[in-house]
Amino acid sequence: xxxxxxxxxxxxxxxxxxxxxxxxxxxxxxxxxxxxxxxxxxxxxxxxxxxxxxxxxxxxxxxxxxxxxxxxxxxxxxxxxxxxxxxxxxxxxxxxxxxxxxxxxxxxxxxxxxxxxxxxxxxxxxxxxxxxxxxxxxxxxxxxxxxxxxxxxxxxxxxxxxxxxxxxxxxxxxxxxxxxxxxxxxxxxxxxxxxxxxxxxxxxxxxxxxxxxxxxxxxxxxxxxxxxxxxxxxxxxxxxxxxxxxxxxxxxxxxxxxxxxxxxxxxxxxxxxxxxxxxxxxxxxxxxxxxxxxxxxx
Numbered sequence: 001x002x003x004x005x006x007x008x009x010x011x012x013x014x015x016x017x018x019x020x021x022x023x024x025x026x027x028x029x030x031x032x033x034x035x036x037x038x039x040x041x042x043x044x045x046x047x048x049x050x051x052x053x054x055x056x057x058x059x060x061x062x063x064x065x066x067x068x069x070x071x072x073x074x075x076x077x078x079x080x081x082x083x084x085x086x087x088x089x090x091x092x093x094x095x096x097x098x099x100x101x102x103x104x105x106x107x108x109x110x111x112x113x114x115x116x117x118x119x120x121x122x123x124x125x126x127x128x129x130x131x132x133x134x135x136x137x138x139x140x141x142x143x144x145x146x147x148x149x150x151x152x153x154x155x156x157x158x159x160x161x162x163x164x165x166x167x168x169x170x171x172x173x174x175x176x177x178x179x180x181x182x183x184x185x186x187x188x189x190x191x192x193x194x195x196x197x198x199x200x201x202x203x204x205x206x207x208x209x210x211x212x213x214x215x216x217x218x219x220x221x222x223x224x225x226x227x228x229x230x231x232x233x234x235x236x237x238x239x240x241x242x243x244x245x246x247x248x249x250x251x252x253x254x255x256x257x258x259x260x261x262x263x264x265x266x267x268x269x270x271x272x273x274x275x276x277x278x279x280x281x282x283x284x285x286x287x288x289x290x291x292x293x294x295x296x297x298x
Contacts, residue, residue: 039219
């Protein structure tokens with residue numbers, strides 16, 4: 001039996017950029033504080049929502065290091081450290097460990113389309129060479145490859161493989177994995193709109209995109225479900241269902257970063273090849289945000 005790295009709502013935090021395309025660390029500090037003040041229990045830094053795929057190695061390492069120092073133990077810091085190259089993933093993982101991160105989020109190696117044996121070898125290779133708990137990240141819509149329940153069970157035997165961020169949308173896989181692994185592999189929802197049913201099946205919480213704009217609500221939803229009050233948890237999810245959908249009307253993190261700027265959070269531009277929202281979708285997003293009770297400054 002393993003203790004989950006965290007429970008509740010973790011924020012897959014955006015990376016703010018300056019006008020001259022540098023990481024805006026002053027703004028990142030503000031975003032981190034905003035999350036902690038609103039009940040977020042873990043900061044997931046340099047993940048998909050953080051545009052890690054557009055960062056240089058030096059930027060990635062510096063951003064994780066800054067986050068760990070600024071959080072200063074107030075909540076867990078989980079560093080994205082995945083790559084399609086096992087050596088690169090190990091390097092990022094070891095650098096995050098040097099910075100003092102509490103855990104690692106390691107996505108399946110994209111593009112290569114590894115076999116299930118290849119996936120197991122990849123994660124065991126990393127886990128054998130670090131001293132931090134690892135959260136696997138299963139998002140086959142982005143990577144082209146996903147875990148089976150059998151592979152999850154195999155990986156769960158490693159003491160440092162703590163759990164998985166499940167973003168496959170496959171509830172059969174979820175149920176099979178929980179049945180096979182129990183408390184040897186904890187589950188976190190990787191899709192905001194799937195959170196409550198996943199918690200009902202035994203997930204430990206959420207790694208959230210929407211928490212960038214509604215952190216208190218996502219924290220309260222998770223806390224209610226974890227306390228067994230699924231009626232309240234479901235009511236919160238349904239109240240914000242249009243917003244949760246709207247934040248994915250274009251590829252993440254385009255809508256959520258746009259939403260943050262609309263709210264006056266000034267997180268800067270998106271790095272290419274990500275681009276500004278389609279004008280029609282932008283109008284829809286604004287309407288959804290107003291309906292959800294969010295205040296827009298532009």
